[in-house]
Amino acid sequence: MSVVNDTIDWFSDSAHWSGEDGVPHRLVQHLGYTGLTVVIAAAIAIPIGLWIGHTGRLRGLAVVSSGVLRALPTLGVLTYASLFTGIGIKAAIFTLVLLAIPPLLAGAYAGLESVDRQTIDAARAIGMTEWQVLTKVEAPLALPLIVGGFRSATLQVVATATVAAFVPGPGGLGRYLIDGLALSDYPRVVAGSVVVIVLALILDGIFVLIQRAVLGSRPALSPTSA
Template sequence: MTLAEFLAEWLSRPETWSGPDSIAARLSEHLLYSVIAILIAAVLAIPLGLYLGNRGRGEILVLTLANTIRALPTLGLLTLIVLITGIGLVPPLVALVVLAFPPLLINTFEGVRSLDATVIDAARGMGFDRGRTIGLVQLPMSIPYILPGLRLAAIQVISAATIAAYVGLGGLGRYIFDGLGRRDFGAVLGGSILVALLSILVEVVLLLIGKYAISPGLRPGKAPVSPGRGLFKLRKATS
């Protein structure tokens, strides 16, 4: 059989479209793991990036921290956490949070550092304390820089969330891991295509959010920090 025939045979099965192993069920599980991991990473990385960027220094610390985290192998980290905590939702979530943390931290830090100092001075001249300046001025004006980091984090997490199936959880990775175990190549191909399509869809949605949700007055004169730029900084720091 060809790959197309394997895929067509898998798509023709009733259990592919209904029941606990259906595409809808596995997709909802995959999205749940991804959203939780991204939210946790954002809660940790964005405040830290705002704090370090507001201090006006700490680039070496940010890059060192981000590179150290990125150097951790996702599957190896997952296995280690499983050995410590046992099977459950915690190990894959920790691994995914570690994956999403660096781009969010770097882009938030770069966003705050790129702001015009006169805007910050004007806010403080109006009586804003440090907390209000960060929350009402620096954070909103850094959104065009934070979104590319969020986009990169989301794509990486969605692609890597298949590891949840490695420790017996659900998600689209079930098709890949179970399919490999049963030599069910249609399921493996179908799961891989679904993960790729989901990543592309999320990329498009976040691009549209960045295009329409950001006020033109907040858009910088040049393009915001891109995921590629952040990765370049990471590679440069490790070279």
């Protein structure tokens, strides 16, 4: 129980809520790394996923590639990337992007594959171009699963970004864990873990609300209405 009490005391100390090592500053850093990573990964994965889902081509390769990327050891990739990009934020972002791509890619192509084929055939039958079918029929109907991909990627990056603090340079909430372990400052480690968990739960709740809103606003397309 002493660690619990010490952790409560850690949170109660005003010194931990200000300055560059304060919770607000580390939290902003963590969110910044997460947002940048997801944006870069989405710019890569979403167009590819939409193309695969729309055309049905290279799906097997996408599944295998996603599985391989999911299986990559985070610390190993981070170490390997540091050898080429240098020790710092570039290696961390590169590693996190690799981890964020699979759920975004899967959400995009699985979302399009879930759309009723009769609806797509009806859209083509009334003269829609392939681009119109994709943007006006498939993508809107697939949006809940696409958002689900963003949800999964974001939560994975939030949790994994703590490992990025293993190399010098990146800040964020991972500094509490890495520096705390190095100094045997376990209240700091527990406090950092608690903040990461709370952040993940809040973001998860936000994405749940977004998914529900998107699900309720989807166009009610059907073969007869088209």
